[in-house]
Amino acid sequence: MENFTNEPIDISALPRYEVVNLNALQSKYWNVILFNIVATFLIIGVVLVVIVYFVEEIHSIAWLFGLVYILFLGFTFLLCRISLKKRGFAFREHDVIYRSGILATNTMIIPYNRVQHVALHEGFISRYFDLAKVEIFTAGGDSSDVSIPGIKKEQAEDIKQLLMGKIQKQL
Amino acid sequence: MIKSEFSTPQRQSKTGLLVLFANSLFEFMKAMWIVLIIFFLKGKATDIFWGIGIFVLVLLGFGVYSYLKYQTFTFYIDEEQNEFVVQHGILNKTKTVIKLHKIQQVNLKQNIIHRIVDVYQVNIDSAGSEEKEAVINAVSKEVAMALKAKLLDNERVEVIDNSVEVEREIEDKPFLKIDLISLLKVGITSNYAKSIGLLLTFFFTIYENLNHAGADELIDGSKVEDFIANYTAVYSVLVAILLLFTVIFIINVVRTLVKYYGFKIAKQKGSLIMSYGLIATQSTILKPEKVQIVKITRNFFQKKLKILEISIKQTISDETKKDKSTIEIPGCNEIERDEILQLIFNEIPEKGEKLKPNFRKLLFSIFLLIVLPLSAYLTIGNWFANSIFEYKSIAVFYTVFIFIGLLFGFKNNSLHINDKHVIMQSGAWDIDNEIIKIEKIQAITTSQLFWHKSLNIGSLTIHTAGGNVSFQLGNFEKINQYVNLWLYQIEKNESNWN
Numbered sequence: 001m002e003n004f005t006n007e008p009i010d011i012s013a014l015p016r017y018e019v020v021n022l023n024a025l026q027s028k029y030w031n032v033i034l035f036n037i038v039a040t041f042l043i044i045g046v047v048l049v050v051i052v053y054f055v056e057e058i059h060s061i062a063w064l065f066g067l068v069y070i071l072f073l074g075f076t077f078l079l080c081r082i083s084l085k086k087r088g089f090a091f092r093e094h095d096v097i098y099r100s101g102i103l104a105t106n107t108m109i110i111p112y113n114r115v116q117h118v119a120l121h122e123g124f125i126s127r128y129f130d131l132a133k134v135e136i137f138t139a140g141g142d143s144s145d146v147s148i149p150g151i152k153k154e155q156a157e158d159i160k161q162l163l164m165g166k167i168q169k170q171l
Numbered sequence: 172m173i174k175s176e177f178s179t180p181q182r183q184s185k186t187g188l189l190v191l192f193a194n195s196l197f198e199f200m201k202a203m204w205i206v207l208i209i210f211f212l213k214g215k216a217t218d219i220f221w222g223i224g225i226f227v228l229v230l231l232g233f234g235v236y237s238y239l240k241y242q243t244f245t246f247y248i249d250e251e252q253n254e255f256v257v258q259h260g261i262l263n264k265t266k267t268v269i270k271l272h273k274i275q276q277v278n279l280k281q282n283i284i285h286r287i288v289d290v291y292q293v294n295i296d297s298a299g300s301e302e303k304e305a306v307i308n309a310v311s312k313e314v315a316m317a318l319k320a321k322l323l324d325n326e327r328v329e330v331i332d333n334s335v336e337v338e339r340e341i342e343d344k345p346f347l348k349i350d351l352i353s354l355l356k357v358g359i360t361s362n363y364a365k366s367i368g369l370l371l372t373f374f375f376t377i378y379e380n381l382n383h384a385g386a387d388e389l390i391d392g393s394k395v396e397d398f399i400a401n402y403t404a405v406y407s408v409l410v411a412i413l414l415l416f417t418v419i420f421i422i423n424v425v426r427t428l429v430k431y432y433g434f435k436i437a438k439q440k441g442s443l444i445m446s447y448g449l450i451a452t453q454s455t456i457l458k459p460e461k462v463q464i465v466k467i468t469r470n471f472f473q474k475k476l477k478i479l480e481i482s483i484k485q486t487i488s489d490e491t492k493k494d495k496s497t498i499e500i501p502g503c504n505e506i507e508r509d510e511i512l513q514l515i516f517n518e519i520p521e522k523g524e525k526l527k528p529n530f531r532k533l534l535f536s537i538f539l540l541i542v543l544p545l546s547a548y549l550t551i552g553n554w555f556a557n558s559i560f561e562y563k564s565i566a567v568f569y570t571v572f573i574f575i576g577l578l579f580g581f582k583n584n585s586l587h588i589n590d591k592h593v594i595m596q597s598g599a600w601d602i603d604n605e606i607i608k609i610e611k612i613q614a615i616t617t618s619q620l621f622w623h624k625s626l627n628i629g630s631l632t633i634h635t636a637g638g639n640v641s642f643q644l645g646n647f648e649k650i651n652q653y654v655n656l657w658l659y660q661i662e663k664n665e666s667n668w669n
Contacts, residue, residue, distance in 0.1 A: 014655045018617075094662035103620055109654070110614040111661045139486065140613030144634030 015092075017109055022088030022099055028129045029150025033080050035125050041073055089148045091159065096136060098146045108146055112166040114138050120160050121147070132156035136163065176314075177321060180245035180258070186288045187309025192237040193284045194308070199233065205380040236261075246307055248321065255295065255322060257305045267305050269295065277319040282451040291315040295322065345435035347510065353478055353502035354431055358424035360472040361480065361501075361601070366422045431501050436511075443514065445498065457498055459515045461485045463611050463637025467508065467604045478502045481511060484637035496637070512606075516592070520606050523589030529628045532644040533581040540573050576600070586631075586642045588653055593633060595640045609657050610664070611635050617654060619647060 048069060052062045083102050090097045095111040121133040126149075134156050135147040151159065183191075200207070210222055244259040248271070255274065257267045276296040285292060293315050295305040310318070432449035446454040462483055469479040481500040500511065512519050545566065552560045580599040587594040595605045612633055619629035629647035631654070633640045642650075 009656070009659070011652055011656055014659050016651070016655050017658065018651050095658060101618070104618045105621065106616055106618045108614060108616040109658060111658060113662065113664070114613045138613045138634070139636040140634040140639075141636070143632075143639055144614035144616075146614075 025150030118163045177248040180247040184311045187290045190309040345437040347436040349434040356476045357502035358427035366419045463635040465606045470601045486636045520592040522587035526586040526645045529644045
């Protein structure tokens with residue numbers, strides 16, 4: 001009891017989440033995104049070519065399809081690039097911060113003592129680049145879960161261990 | 172007295188047979204009512220003769236079925252294993268075993284048939300990872316009370332004679348009771364949208380079913396057309412609106428009365444127990460530590476009539492049980508509200524510092540809900556289909572209605588913060604106040620559009636285990652300050668969330 005104090009909290013002296021330096025995702029993760037874009041657009045492209053080839057009425061405007069296709073590809077490319085650049089994460093002493101978004105900057109903060117479990121996810125292509133995704137779940141349902149992609153495999157393992165340790169301690 | 176009464180397998184009450192029979196018959200009627208109505212409306216005399224024959228056969232069938240069900244249903248307490256065992260099933264036997272120490276709640280329920288033959292339904296809820304439930308449909312009052320006492324307090328071997336009396340006393344002394352007048356007030360002042368939805372689904376089901384049954388000629392459209400032709404369009408629209416409102420009022424009042432008749436709340440071992448319902452008595456348990464969001468709703472009429480509604484969101488353990496985790500208390504007054512808040516929060520949360528959204532929130536919603544739809548309407552009308560301009564009056568009505576709604580919604584929107592709680596106020600007509608205890612916050616999201624950076628405005632979403640609450644376009648610096656404070660309050664405690 002003698003250690004108990006009850007001083008007023010100086011709000012301006014509290015650690016500020018908005019100024020924390022965030023870690024960027026691994027640059028290799030761009031390869032994974034590229035692969036996904038290329039694969040998706042290859043499928044769309046093949047379908048388009050088949051349609052244009054078999055439907056004779058639209059042969060004359062085939063160039064329009066091509067143009068839209070390329071514009072769309074470029075646009076997707078650009079958006080994914082911006083999205084990747086803007087994403088970031090940080091593990092503080094007591095919580096995890098994840099930032100994302102293209103037009104809006106969304107910052108989500110989950111205190112460790114609200115984390116229910118942690119999972120490590122390795123995609124097929126990610127594994128090739130030695131990358132993993134850390135998924136953090138709370139009791140708040142889908143909207144308050146976070147998944148951080150593009151983290152080095154060993155680092156992701158470490159993060160998982162760290163979080164598990166934090167959760168264990170608090171139980 | 173009835174010490175080892177439950178150690179051997181036993182059946183339900185004999186009079187309970189009637190309940191089983193009525194229940195299965197009711198289920199049957201619920202599934203078949205449309206067919207039955209059509210049959211009686213369209214059937215010829217001979218058909219009705221056959222129909223009655225079939226009906227008698229069905230009754231007999233259900234009688235035999237209920238008897239077999241009664242015969243095969245047994246329950247007992249295995250005192251050596253400390254388990255409660257329920258066995259049932261005519262062909263497929265099912266055995267449910269619940270460890271006595273895992274039993275959390277034993278509820279006694281009565282619907283209208285139970286009341287007639289004076290028996291009780293016993294519901295046994297258990298907690299734990301494997302959630303189990305056992306239901307004994309019909310036992311006499313003495314057995315029900317004794318079983319409840321035995322299951323809830325298995326260490327106390329001697330069941331004291333007056334335990335039944337004590338039980339009754341708790342149930343008879345609720346700390347809150349909602350009377351008929353309050354329920355009537357609630358019925359006429361709320362849930363218009365819900366009732367309209369109910370009305371529409373009702374008509375659609377009937378219409379579809381009648382169509383399926385090939386009973387088109389039953390729906391006589393010509394009369395309605397004649398009526399409209401005889402009077403002016405405006406007059407018939409007025410009559411239709413009047414009729415609709417009357418029907419909605421009646422539905423609202425009846426629905427509220429049937430659902431919440433005899434609503435009362437009693438305290439028991441730190442939890443709140445609510446029971447209500449006219450035809451089937453429902454009972455729900457509320458544990459204050461499980462409460463995530465408390466929402467207090469009140470509109471203009473309700474303010475004048477001095478009533479308000481409270482809905483309490485508990486932890487959603489399972490998405491499918493979402494409805495079950497929200498508890499609604501219709502029509503209580505301010506004193507009762509304070510009592511309930513006191514019980515849940517151990518204090519009455521005060522509205523602390525107030526944050527208002529930026530006026531751009533109003534502009535943005537006007538753009539989204541008025542400017543965009545109107546320009547789409549004008550574009551389509553101008554270039555594609557001139558005929559939609561005939562409905563100009565609807566467009567004008569929509570614009571005015573939505574504009575007033577948005578204006579009030581903006582005026583009422585604010586975020587209040589005190590030491591322990593966040594209170595979010597919102598709504599155009601029904602004004603909601605959602606109260607969240609800061610320690611119940613699971614995660615926080617802040618969001619800012621890049622062109623709002625220099626304006627210093629942004630949004631906040633608070634995630635809890637009972638849902639999210641969002642506040643849009645407030646002073647972002649202020650929001651961030653509070654986020655930091657809340658994080659500090661949550662994280663300084665080592666204790667895990669429960």
